[in-house]
Every structure is written in C-alpha cells, then in structure tokens.
Amino acid sequence: LTAPSPTTAVPYTSVKCIDVRKNHHKTKWLVPWGHDHCEKLKDFNEAVSRQIEANDIVFAVHIPLPSKEMSPWFQFMLFIMQLDIAFKMDNDLKENAEITLDVSLAYRDDVFDDWEEIAHAIEIRKLKCTFGSPKTLESEGRHYDCDFLPFMEIGSVAHKYYLINIRLPVNERKGINVGIGEIKDIRFVGIHQNGGFTKVWFAMKTFLTPSILIIMVWYWRRITLMTRAPVLLEKVIFALGISMTFINIPVEWFSIGFDWTWMLLFGDIRQGIFYAMLLSFWIIFCGEHMMDQNERNRLSGYWKQVGPIAVGSFCLFIFDMCERGVQLKNPFYSIWTTEVGTELAVSF
Template sequence: MAGAIIENMSSKKLVIFGVILLLFQALSFMVGGLIAPSPTSVMLYMANKCVDTAKSHQSTKWFMPWGPNKCEIIRSFDEAMAKKIEANNIVFAVHIPQQNMEMSPWFQFMLVILQLDIAFKMHNQIEEGALATVDVALAYRDDTLSEWTEMAHSVEQRELKCKFNTQKNYENEGRYYDCDLLPFMELGSVSHKYYLLNIRLPVHERKKINVGIGEVKDIQLVGIHQNGGFTKVWFAMKTFLTPSILIVLVWYWRRITLMTRPPVLLEKVIFALGISMTFINIPVEWFSVGFDWTWMLLFGDIRQGIFYSMLLSFWIIFCGEHLMDQTERNRFSIYWKQVGPIVFGSFCLFIFDMCERGVQLTNPFYSIWASDVGTELAMAFIVVAGICACLYFLFLCFMVFQVFRNISGKRSSLPAMSKARRLHYEGLIFRFKFLMLVTLFCAAMTVIFFIISQVMEGHWQWGSQKLELNSAFFTGIYGMWNLYVFAIMFLYAPSHKRYGDNQSGGQCIISDTGASGEEIQLTTTITHVDGPTELYKMTGKAAQE
C-alpha cells in the first residue's frame, strides 16, 4: 500500500523540506521583529473641565476642549468654587485623538483606561469600598466641520482602590492618593476619525452618589490601540498564508480520497486541523477597514478558540494513535475523557468572552473588571485557564514519554534483523521521535502564548505594570502554527510510492522478496483498523529469526 510521505521520502529531501520550514519560521519572526512596529500604541489624555451653564444636564450639547467651538474651561475646582460653579455643572471633555491627529480603521480597536487624580483632605477622605459613578457619553465625526453624532451613553460605577502612602494628617493635605487604573471603554473597531468623550461625576448627597470618593482634581485617560503598521503586516501575512494552507488542504484530502479504503481517524483529525487553520487564516479583517464591524474582536476570539480546541484535541489523538500498546484505536469515542475537558474549557472561555465583549457590542463602557466580584471572577478564570493549560502540557509530555518508551522496548529487536531492515526502521523511529519533539515544542509555545495573551488582555484593565508582547512573538507563533499544520498535512499524506496492491484496512504490507533482501514498510503514521500494528508483527518475526 501507499505509506505516509514521512516514511517514504528520502532523507535528503526530508532535510531540505525541514530546512525550508525552518527558514520560513525564521522569516515569520523577522517580519514581526524587523518590519512591523510594536503591536499597540499608547496615548495619554488629560480631560479639560468644561462649564455647563444649561439648567438641564440632559441636553444634547457636546463640549469640545479646543477648536472654534471650544467650551468654557476652568483650570481647577478652586476656580469653580470662586465662581460658584457646582460640581454637577462641570463636564470633563476629552477629544480622541489629540489635536492635529486623526484615528484610522487600521487601528482595529480602542481600549481606554480611566485614572482619577484624587487629593487627600481630612474632611473628605475616600471611604472603604467607595464607588465612583460616571455619567459618560461618546460621540464621533469624520471631519472637523460636521456635528457630533452620539455613539453611546451610559452611567457606570467603578470601585475605587486607592492607597495613601503617607500619614493622614493636615500637613499632608493636597497630596494625591495612589489609585489603581479603572477599566473605562473598549471599541471593537475604529471606523471614525474623531471621537469625543463627555464625562460627568454627578453628586447627589441624598442618594449617596459620588459621596465619599475624595476630592477629584483631574481625570486622565490612557488610550490604547493597535498600530496601523502592525495591522498591515498582520493582514499581509494572513493573506499570504491563506492560499498556502488551503492548497495543501485540498491536495491532502484528494490523496486520501484516492485510497481504496475509507479515511481513518488520524487522517480525519488532520483534515479537521487544516480546516480550522484555514478558518483562522482567512483575512476577513480587510473588510473591517471599510466597514464599521464592531464585532470583529469577538469574532476573532471565537476563531482562535476553535483553532485552540482543534489543535489541543489533535495532539491528544495524534499521540494516542501512536501508542502501539493500545489495542483499541481508530475510534474517536475512546478519547472522550481527554477531548471532553478541552471542549468544555473552550465553551467556558466562550461564555466568559460573551460576558465581556458580547455586552460591549451594545455598551462599550461595560467591563467585567468594574467590580471586586467581577475582577475576582475574571482573575480566577484566567488563573484556572493557565493552570489547565500547564496541566495539559504535562499530560501531553506524559503521553509522548509513553510512546517513546514503547518504541524503545520494540527497538531491542532491531539487532536481530538484517542490516537493510534495521537501518530502515531506525530511520523511521528517528523521524517519528523528531516529529514528536517538534510537536512538544509547538505545544509549549502555544501554551506560553495563550497564558501571556490572557494576562496581557487583562493587564490594561486591572494591572499596574506594563506588559507588552513584541511583534516578533505574535508573527512568530502565528507562523509556527501555519508551518506545523502545513508540515503535518504534507508529511502524513499518502505517498505515491506503492508497496503492494492491498490497501484495505489501512494495514501495512510486509513481504519478503528476492534472495537477500526484503521490501519493508512500517506505517506507524496511519492507524490500523484491525489487529495489532505491523511493528509487533515485525518484532515478533525478528525474534523468531
């Protein structure tokens, strides 16, 4: 029968193929490291204090911090008190981006973090568990002359977590609290050139609104968006890789269908892995440049989740199908104990994502990190996901160890064979072990990427330390996934070389021909439908000889 290409390809061609893949892997890192800028950019904004002279604060007037329609600005709350301006008549206005700049759809998303500058006063201290109520409105426009169009409006609460690092006395009045950054807003697309935020901190003594939050002096915002240069490199990479994986996917399945036997489990799983890789590769993000698709972040998370699930499940089945002491093979049902938790974990991640970005489709100011309960739940979710990823990798290492141990046990029979037979099987064992080590390396890098990406996603919403993944890591890991899937589909496709006419059941044909030699093939890469593997037959025959 036709064995897998990895078994029948000459060592010289296999080395050339590996070197080419290695060069492309190096290129994927270099594209991110040398061509693309850093993945994200950070911009700082200081809100201007505008005076709202209207009797009703529900008016549709927008307050601009600068320009021809600039609002009436006060420098400090002391000035407001001198002019008898109440806190409810002050609007914090922030224009995004800064003056003489404009936003671009290439930025893909925009994350905004809120920082309150609160001064210490003996008679107005921050109470334990204080909640800041923020009345915020977001508007947009695409030129400097048109009117602002409201995009979202919401009243949100953020729990203050502030520390005063010196002694609380009258001498230290005016010093600022050290407060954690607060999650504020996230947009799934940046399809407009200019954005305007009008923020109010309404005070209502009877309803206890913004009471006990200290003396707010200023509001600062931290805006984070994807770099346009990185977006273009990322889109170009996806556009280049999509046809490459799609072509080898079609070619692989065509070779499978040419076989007279039905495809076995491992071949089906490899095909499914190729489909999931193609799905995540398709550069639908190009449309986000011309359309206001705010759901693109959520859609990207779903695509990545599907690929993660398929990749992790593939590695389990891949190792399981090569455990040659395992009598039951080629049935998906025997892997439910390993694959089931992967599917369940992916479903939990999907629910978690829907609770965050799903709600943000209608309210960009919503955040699961806004409260202690939400923060603890989210952090627990991330920690559990990281622990599960590490445990999965350890379990995968154990499976690979079992496979290597079984092979080593069978390898003791090799000296009893003829030299040609022994060299053939030693070559197959070396290729198989090397591929398994490559699989472990890809699994380790995937787990590291998953953990770091989860931590980084939560960092800007709860942390105080700057954590930035460079472009080389993003493009390198993405290139590694594509190259690994490409290599698996190519090397595990049926070879055109034939060693017999019987292909039924996916079993190998071992025949002795000639006076001095044997034509031998060991299909360790294709699951056998019936009975023990040919390796057992081979080692048993060698022992009898």
C-alpha cells in the same frame, strides 16, 4: 516584511468644561479644544470661586490629540482610566468607595460636522487607592496612589474623531459620589493597533490563506485516493487545517470599509476554535501511538480527554460573551468592575 510595534499607547488628560446647556447651549457635547471648544476651568478652586456646582462640570477628552486623525487601520481602541485624588481632611476617601460615572461617547468625520452619539451609560467603578503618608493637616494636597480602572473598549475605529464626556453626578441623599475624595484630574491611556502593523498582518494573512487551502486540498485528495478509508488521525489533521484556515481568512479587510464593532469578539471565537482543535489534535496524536490496537482510531475513546477541552472552551466562550458581547452595546462595560463579576471571570 518589517512592521512597527503592534500597539501604541497615547496618554490623555481630560479638560474640565462648564456645562452651560441651561443657558441655551446649542449642543450637549462639550469639546475641549477646536473652533467649538467649551468654556474651561483651570481647577476646582476656580469652580468654587465662581460658585459652579459639581454637577455642572464635565470632563471632556478629544480623541485623537490635536492635528491628528484616527484611522480604520487602528482596528480597536482600549482605554484605561486613572483618577488623580488629593487628600483632604474634610473630604477623605472612604474605604471601598465607589465612583459613579455618567459617560457618553460620540464621533464625527469632519471638524465642522455635528457630533453623533455612539453610546451613553451610567457606570460604577470601585476605587482601590492607598495613601503613603499619615493623614494629617501636613499631608493635605498629596495624592493617593490609585489603581488603573477599565474604562472603554470598542472593536472598530471607523471614524476620524471621537469625543468622551464624563460627568460625576453628586447626590448626597442617595450617597452617589460621596466620600470619593477630592478629584483633581481624570487621566486616560488610549491603546490602539498601529496602522503599519495592521497592513503587514493583513498582507501575511492574505498570502497564507490560499497557500493553506491549496495544501489542504492536496492533502485530502491524496487521502481519498488511497484504497482504505481515512483513519482518525488523518481526519483530525484535516480538521486542524480547516480551523487554521478559518483563523487566517483575512475578513479583517472588511473592517476597513465597514464599522464592524464585533470583529474583536469574532477574532476571539476563531482563536478559541483553533486552540481547542490544536489541543485535541495533540491528545489524539499522542493517544494513537500509545493505545492498544483495538482502542485506536475511535473518537469515542478520547471522550475523557476531549470532553474537558470542549467544556473549557464553552466556558471561555460564555465569559467572552459576558465581556465583549455586552460591549457591542455598551463599550464602557467591564465584567472586572464588580467583585461578583471578577469572581465569575476568574472561575471561567
């Protein structure tokens, strides 16, 4: 079987729309292009000349690009964000600045359907930017070099079209979005699994699962036919086969017809169980050939080695629940966006 590369990265540039809901606009969703596209701004100079406030500007991104459709075969979507921030003497980027995002995600399956909301959240991202030139009048207009920021991850692509609306609310009294520099554009990179790769991957798992099951049944039947009881190593080999079967069961086929956003979390759990079992198998396999006869064939003799594996696996499970578990309700959440969250993630 020949498959394409596992993932594809697609660049997106947000479109600056004017939020005219106060003028009795029919919908709160602002679309960058199409028959129901929003009223656009070329740049912020136009907004200043037209006396449009920052709170009335919405950055809109349509997924996918024009004349394309998303597919359940893409399995997941991961988005990272990059801000184009220009240097300006009277609006400089403060050290350790934080940007507040009012973000909404919606979907529809037909270009004439109404948008349905998936999630809405107020998120804060810390800006990490450097400026390679002296901060003088001659350097005005040059852009900062800013790190990419985690933006969104969803574990299912069940709809054809998605829409992101981002507002940057400004409140000088509360210090919201003050000292973040002059933002020119918001760019994204969207990453999703290739449909062709998904089909080959599903086909391989569908073929391998019954093969492994047949081997497991044959193996355990041969063990039970012996006159003696199964030894520890034989039991561990069988447990490893069960974990391998668990990770290879092609439950992903259901994600083609159902909007199961928890599939990424479920996949991580299956992988964690398999790798924990694999590492335990190698420890017991080596130990059974090195221990004295009276210490062999007892799982309790390996508690010092297997115990840390269980603790480490549990810590990784807690970390995954703190990241992807929360993303089931809020796809914009990331544990890496705060210093405390980053330290906890690294400690896990």
